[in-house]
Amino acid sequence: AQSVTQLGSHVSVSEGALVLLRCNYSSSVPPYLFWYVQYPNQGLQLLLKYTSAATLVKGINGFEAEFKKSETSFHLTKPSAHMSDAAEYFCAVSDRSGGSNYKLTFGKGTLLTVNP
Amino acid sequence: DTAVSQTPKYLVTQMGNDKSIKCEQNLGHDTMYWYKQDSKKFLKIMFSYNNKELIINETVPNRFSPKSPDKAHLNLHINSLELGDSAVYFCASSGGILRETQYFGPGTRLLVL
Numbered sequence: 001a002q003s004v005t006q007l008g009s010h011v012s013v014s015e016g017a018l019v020l021l022r023c024n025y026s027s028s029v030p031p032y033l034f035w036y037v038q039y040p041n042q043g044l045q046l047l048l049k050y051t052s053a054a055t056l057v058k059g060i061n062g063f064e065a066e067f068k069k070s071e072t073s074f075h076l077t078k079p080s081a082h083m084s085d086a087a088e089y090f091c092a093v094s095d096r097s098g099g100s101n102y103k104l105t106f107g108k109g110t111l112l113t114v115n116p
Numbered sequence: 117d118t119a120v121s122q123t124p125k126y127l128v129t130q131m132g133n134d135k136s137i138k139c140e141q142n143l144g145h146d147t148m149y150w151y152k153q154d155s156k157k158f159l160k161i162m163f164s165y166n167n168k169e170l171i172i173n174e175t176v177p178n179r180f181s182p183k184s185p186d187k188a189h190l191n192l193h194i195n196s197l198e199l200g201d202s203a204v205y206f207c208a209s210s211g212g213i214l215r216e217t218q219y220f221g222p223g224t225r226l227l228v229l
């Protein structure tokens with residue numbers, strides 16, 4: 001069974017500071033990994049994904065994540081936080097058993113607040 | 117154009133009632149999903165349909181019955197609503213070459229009183 005652990009339910013940074021949101025996964029096979037963002041009262045928007053190409057993945061809004069197999073991690077970073085980055089961030093894993101369905105298993109989410 | 121849409125956006129109802137949530141996607145995908153987000157923001161898959169066929173059913177009470185009239189639609193009917201059903205329900209879809217990637221709707225916020 002797959003699982004995702006997001007360290008830190010709440011991360012607070014100053015505007016312009018580095019953003020680091022941590023995600024570790026457990027999977028018996030090389031997984032697909034995703035980061036989604038949820039703004040207040042909205043749906044989930046895909047930030048980026050890892051599907052076994054480059055281990056450093058660039059996403060939207062200046063975010064990137066690095067897949068580290070040895071550490072089973074997929075941490076999300078952004079060099080300089082903006083006020084508009086304040087949101088809930090979810091890391092998710094889906095397995096490659098494939099067929100037609102890729103069930104997503106989510107972490108518990110990390111709320112990012114950005115202070116002026 | 118909205119890729120994955122859900123109706124209604126908000127739903128307030130009494131315990132014991134029956135309600136439905138509709139989902140439509142215009143992405144041409146062949147797989148659709150329902151997820152539940154609880155009050156602590158935890159997201160968990162409920163169902164998945166591929167080409168109108170039920171593929172995933174994650175130990176969801178029988179009171180929940182998904183229906184897929186065609187590939188573009190996946191509806192969720194809930195019988196005898198309970199207080200614990202209060203949550204945000206998200207529809208998602210995937211398909212094509214990048215079928216591992218799911219696109220989510222805006223969510224339906226259900227409050228059972």
